Amino acid sequence: MILHSENKNKQVKNGLYIVSTPIGNLDDITLRAIDVLKKSDYILCEDTRISKKLLDKYKINSKLISNHKFNEKKNLSKIIDILQSNCIVSLISDAGTPSISDPGAVLINECLLNKINIFPIPGSSAVSSAISISGFSERFFFYGFLPEKLGELKENFKNLSNLDCSIVFFISPKKFNRSVKIIKEYFFGRKILICREMTKFYEEYIRTDINTLKPFKDTPKGELTIVISQKEKIKKASLKLTESDKKTIDKMIKKLSIRDITDLISENNNIPKKEIYNYCLKLKNEK
16 A cells, blocks of 8 residues: 655655655654655665664654665655655665765666656765865775675776776675775775775774784674875976987977977976976077
């Protein structure tokens, strides 16, 4: 039986709400998230047992539907029927924001096909929380959960190491311990932030150079959020025009424009373009 919305609050429109929930500390939920969840006809949960702890704390009594990666496709038609019956439906994951390394994309795309309204309710995010305290470049690439197979893992790290930005990914402590050598191979010389149990009582943040990175002695529980710093840019010392460069320019000045000479010389030498340009200009004026 489908429960039709009684329009409990005019400010909450019918449709699908992607609601962010706390990543650890249950106090980190937003007032708007509580309001929307309370006024939802149905709440889609990744794991109803985990979600109940949060919902009970805030006295949220909406009807729950189990919706995870193993049944989300099977549930689709049922949920779309509910949404098309002018209901308010919220999607939550066990922690953080749905559809970001969690189920949700399949339902969202089906809603788009059926022209159903979709609204984001922002809140806690392990990704933004880790980046905000890293001290690394604000430009970052988020990978999500790394693959299980060693060959795929190496290939991914190889590709990620070529990016000129900070890198964020999720990994289990066991897989992290197995991956330390590979991380050192591809990210040697960079810094790393390891976030564990963020916002919880035993939260831990480990900052170190990748050169000295070591596996955990006692493998902790839970997932890790890892941030690797951007590539360090090596500044080459600016060189000056040599006598050989000047002789080359003397020969070129009769045939090429100052701009072309400047581009050609600077391409092959780490000499500031301004210095080359000024020397060419001086030659022109002398002649």
